[in-house]
Amino acid sequence: MKHYLALAAALALGAYRAQAQPAAPARPAPDQIPTKKGPLAVQPITHGSVVLTWNGKTIYVDPYGGADAYAGLAAPNVILITDIHGDHLAPQTLGALAAGKALMVVPQAVADKLPAEYKPQVRILRNGQRLDTLGLTISAIPMYNLPEAPDAMHTKGRGNGYVLGLGGKNVYLSGDTEDIPEMRALKNIDVAFVCMNLPYTMDVQQAAQGVLAFRPSIVYPYHYRGQNGLSDVAAFKQTVNQANKKIDVRLRNWYPAAK
Template identity: 80%
Template structure:
């Protein structure tokens, strides 16, 4: 009788443990997160993949362009805010959104994205156009133009459709470039503490443009991200070399944004 009871208990315990083990095994790999000091506690920067990053600050979690499958976000807190920059599927990814717990999240998006979001999210959407700002949850979100040069109606990213963003988090200004080239608006940015800057041909800019743009607005820290193009990964080591040759004070942080890629 005791043997039977023990066996039943052991099998029950194993059954309870098995789902957790399965969930862990399906999680995508991630590089370690960074922490940056702000006036209201640390800002945690968790690279996900390509143009996707998760920021955690002051008890709030911000997902930027969630993409690449829900497994890439396993173990992270559900988002309070989701920022989406553009309509392309590596930024607006309904399949990934459907696999995440996004029910409480405010979705800050440009109009073109709002028009393409599934209907179930409409009540959560706040539209920002280039130049507009939003104060929410103790942070400020500013929409920055992102577009291709020279400007053309048939460009992959025409001016006015998508948003880059500047977040003010505890006195730190965080710039997320989205898909852009080194536009006048990027070069004119001021007091940027942390920047995420794209570089993937033929869709945005090359490494040289990205370096020159960064040297113009002089962020304290810059992460090259969104650096996979048609011909593979951009030379981010060359980007770092160019930036630091022009300004040794800029902290160029190279991270592997493609560990979680499918």
Template identity: 80%
Template sequence: MKSSLLTAALATFAVIAQAQTSAPLRAVADQIATKQGPLTVQPITHGSLVLTWGGKTIYVDPYGGAAAYVGLAAPDVILITDIHGDHLDPKTLAGLSLGKALMVVPRAVAEKLPAEYKAQVRILNNGQRLDTLGLTVSAIPMYNLPESADALHTKGRGNGYVLNLGGKNVYLSGDTEDTAEMRALKGIDVAFMCMNLPYTMDVNQAAQGVLAFKPGIVYPYHYRGQNGLSDVAAFKKMVNATNKKIDVRLRNWYPAAQ
């Protein structure tokens, strides 16, 4: 009898241990109040996150393997910003449940997506807007400065996005520098700002961009560069030294590296 109980206990422990080790490492999700219920912000990794609002789930630049999304609802909308592998990741897409997902992408991404997704794709070019599923998606230019034909990110190829969710405007920078279009943004409640050299901008540029359009909340994301992680604490200090009202939220976007 004791042997049977011990065997059962060890089996239960093994199942629990396996579940714990297989669970993805993720930063704790945030909730932000809107006029139509909470907006949940779930950091995943690098430039990828999941937003949940109004019974809809939005995946942004799903990347890093489908295992990172275990336990999250299947997407209703997928936003992809650019053609680079840390934004358009066919391997990750293939491992997700995408049967009901609308894929909102720039034309350059649509041209590189596997054929199986074509029926689900809606192309948005810079300056265009889509109203769907109770939310609004606007495509914002994202590009490197100075503009050049051989830049890592040329103007018009990729999209940043502004989402309106329950009256809250959410800006997703994608890969960009502090462009005139970014600086001209108005009424942004939540912003996700990239800052990684040499691909986008440094923390000073990012801080100056944020101080120009003054979002209520800003999350540094996409901050891994060639020389490691950008100094997001310095970014927060720069922003709040000039404007203490901006809520700079530092979250761990690279938990697997810890």
């Protein structure tokens, strides 16, 4: 009898724990992109946030939207933050994630606003600087609004776009930018994540023309929720592929809860 009761109690505890675990949110399935050192997994999260997994390393980009959005994913080894706005720098989300051992790569403006507890983990990159770490390279490039103005929502030099070099592939993360010369001048980009949401960044046509200028092999529209709802990413794909069929435009749902 005692053995039976102990077994029943153990089963009940296991069921309780299973129910208590947060369910993984509905997400698009991750893409697998081959590199020289194994696949690069691309997991859309929400808005400008994406999780990249490669060679045993997990990279969180602009973690935002609450810890539940990351349920079931490996803890980050690297966290990239592009800008100070709340959909990129989200201290509440950071505090709820297992981020205590992650290297945080950020611009100075973000470092100035991070809670003090993260300071030992922070590496500041300014536009034009590069970091080699954990078998990958991280280069910071400009992201800003046009025309340049002191009162722009994104001023030149404050935030970072990033180019990651990993396994022979170059991955571009635009951050909040418009169709700037620095983006158009990019070379040998294998995978690009490009924003498009008015009035904060650029419209669909600007984004398409920028992509046609630097010609990535694969491009994901992301960060495409603006003041008037979601941007027309299908029109972006059509515009790009009418001019260049070789660019693989991948439409994934960064807003699974949107109606």
